[in-house]
Amino acid sequence: MSNSPATTIPKGSLVLVTGATSFIASHIIKQFLERGYKVLGTVRDLEKAAFLTEELFADYAKKGDLELTVVSDLGAPNTFDHALKGRNVAAIVHVASPMTFDPDPSKVIPQTVAGATGLLRAAALEPSVKRFVYTSSAATVFEHEAGTPAHITKDSWNNRAVKAAWAPPPHGPIQGAVVYAASKTEAERAIWKFVDEETPAFAVNSVLPYFTLGESLHKTLVRSSNRLLHGLANGNVGLLGSIPGTHYINIKDVATAHVAGVLDADVQGQRLFLWSSAFTFNDVLAILRKKYPNRTFIDDLPDQIKDISTKDDAPVLALLKKWAGQDDWISFEQTIDEVFEGY
Numbered sequence: 001m002s003n004s005p006a007t008t009i010p011k012g013s014l015v016l017v018t019g020a021t022s023f024i025a026s027h028i029i030k031q032f033l034e035r036g037y038k039v040l041g042t043v044r045d046l047e048k049a050a051f052l053t054e055e056l057f058a059d060y061a062k063k064g065d066l067e068l069t070v071v072s073d074l075g076a077p078n079t080f081d082h083a084l085k086g087r088n089v090a091a092i093v094h095v096a097s098p099m100t101f102d103p104d105p106s107k108v109i110p111q112t113v114a115g116a117t118g119l120l121r122a123a124a125l126e127p128s129v130k131r132f133v134y135t136s137s138a139a140t141v142f143e144h145e146a147g148t149p150a151h152i153t154k155d156s157w158n159n160r161a162v163k164a165a166w167a168p169p170p171h172g173p174i175q176g177a178v179v180y181a182a183s184k185t186e187a188e189r190a191i192w193k194f195v196d197e198e199t200p201a202f203a204v205n206s207v208l209p210y211f212t213l214g215e216s217l218h219k220t221l222v223r224s225s226n227r228l229l230h231g232l233a234n235g236n237v238g239l240l241g242s243i244p245g246t247h248y249i250n251i252k253d254v255a256t257a258h259v260a261g262v263l264d265a266d267v268q269g270q271r272l273f274l275w276s277s278a279f280t281f282n283d284v285l286a287i288l289r290k291k292y293p294n295r296t297f298i299d300d301l302p303d304q305i306k307d308i309s310t311k312d313d314a315p316v317l318a319l320l321k322k323w324a325g326q327d328d329w330i331s332f333e334q335t336i337d338e339v340f341e342g343y
Contacts, residue, residue, distance in 0.1 A: 007263040008203075009130055011036035015262065016089045018080075018119070019096030020068060021049050022136060022225050024209070026056070026217050027255035028093055033060045035259070040081055042071040042096065056218045057062055060251040063339035068089035074098065074115030080122045083112045084129075091131035091262045092322045094119055097184065099224075101176030105183075109136055112183035113190050120191060132202050133261040135225040136188040138275050142309070146244040150309040154271045158185045174242045188271075194270070203268040205261035207254065210275035214251035214330070215338040219246070226339050233343065234282055236299045239279050244305040247275035250330035250338070253320060267310040267319070273311050275331035280304035287336050292343075 006039040009015075015032050019025045020041025029039050031051075039060075043049035049068055053061035060066045069083050074096055083089075094116060098108050116134060123129045143160035144150040158181055161200050165175075165182035172178075188206055213225050232240055257272050282300040289297055 005263070006265065008265050009037075009263065010213075012038065012089035014038045014040055014088060015081060016040045016087075016092045017043070018071065018092075018094050020052060021220070022095055023216065023221050023226070024212060024251065024254055025093075025095040026052075026221055028095065028219065028258045029066070031059065031255045031259050032262075033057060033065055035263075038065045040069075040083060040087065040089065041066065041068050042080070043068050044070065044072050046070055051218055051220050067087075071096070075111035075118070077118070078122070079115075080119045084122050084126050088128045089123075090128055091133070091339075092119065092123055092129060093133045093135070093258055093262065095135040097135070097187070101178070101180055103175040103179055104172055105179045109165065109183045109186055110178050116187040117190050117194055119233060120194050120200070120204075123202065124198060125162060127201070129202045131262045132200070132204045133258055133260070134188060134191050134204070134206045136206040136208045136271070137181070137184040138208050138273070140176075140183075140185040140188050140208060141273075142307075144305050145311060152273065152309055152311040157189065158182070159183060159188060160163045172242070174239060177239070182193050194215070197259040205267055205270050207257045207261060207272045207274055209249050209254045210247040211249065211259075212251050212254055212274075213248055213335050213339050215341070229281075229284055229339050230343070231296065232284060235338070237298070237301065241301060243278040243281070243311045245278060245305055247277045247278050247306050247307060248332055248335055250335045252324075252325075253330055256320055256326075260323045264319065264323070270315070272315075272316050272319070274316065277332060278306040278308070279332060280306055283332070284336060288340070289331065291337075291340070 015037050017029055020043050032039050057066050073077055098111055101109050140158050141152050141156035144156040161181035162180050165179045211225050228302050254274050257274050281302050285297055
């Protein structure tokens with residue numbers, strides 16, 4: 001790591017991280033704790049989240065550096081008030097989002113938008129808050145077909161997903177994913193609208209990760225994208241057969257970007273694009289065949305196409321250099337190794 005960059009909030013400050021039991025949030029929490037910050041994590045169920053304070057981050061919890069609080073309904077009015085009032089929260093990282101992949105947009109999109117804007121409004125009432133980072137998704141900017149040229153910029157939005165989410169049946173097999181993409185698109189747009197209209201006293205940034213893979217910090221966290229690849233290795237293609245190709249990003253790079261979005265004074269009002277090179281699931285199978293020559297894997301999937309879109313990597317790579325001492329993204333090969341560690 002580079003020599004202690006200046007930070008927007010001093011060490012020892014309290015960072016609120018929503019959705020603390022998620023794969024992404026666990027790494028964000030880890031980085032903040034290791035950098036000397038205190039964390040208040042929101043969870044839906046304290047009993048199910050006990051592994052965070054009793055196992056994974058037990059030493060920090062014993063010192064009082066990690067605390068959990070319940071937020072059971074993201075979209076409920078004033079649902080975050082108790083997590084903010086009187087706590088002197090210096091920064092907020094909003095990771096939590098409905099991940100039901102329900103194909104009914106009315107059950108997902110309004111709740112996602114309400115959760116994001118509700119937390120923003122609550123934060124605006126707290127003078128202690130200096131930074132707000134929203135965990136968005138690359139799904140908010142990718143509306144082109146795989147294999148079709150496209151250049152992604154800060155002005156890119158997935159209007160196609162929003163339209164498709166509200167379209168009447170019949171729907172395809174990935175309608176739940178379409179609705180999820182629409183929910184993240186509408187939520188992030190609502191955040192920037194709030195910033196433009198309400199001009200809060202704190203800086204706001206968003207982080208847009210794509211297919212997030214890598215080390216799972218606890219057995220409870222082996223889910224999401226990692227689990228899909230575990231299924232592929234075991235011959236269960238599932239929804240992956242409907243995805244022609246995607247881009248990977250290592251979870252550690254995603255966490256570092258969130259940290260930079262909070263701590264770096266030069267990062268304000270930015271959409272940070274977090275994805276590295278394109279890959280297909282046949283690339284994963286090729287690595288597995290080489291890594292585990294004595295195991296048998298399924299044949300390559302048909303109709304796999306690598307995405308050829310482009311973006312400007314320089315801003316995020318500069319942040320990875322500044323805050324993690326890296327010269328590049330964590331490699332695809334290392335990332336896949338982490339996914340299958342102990343497999």
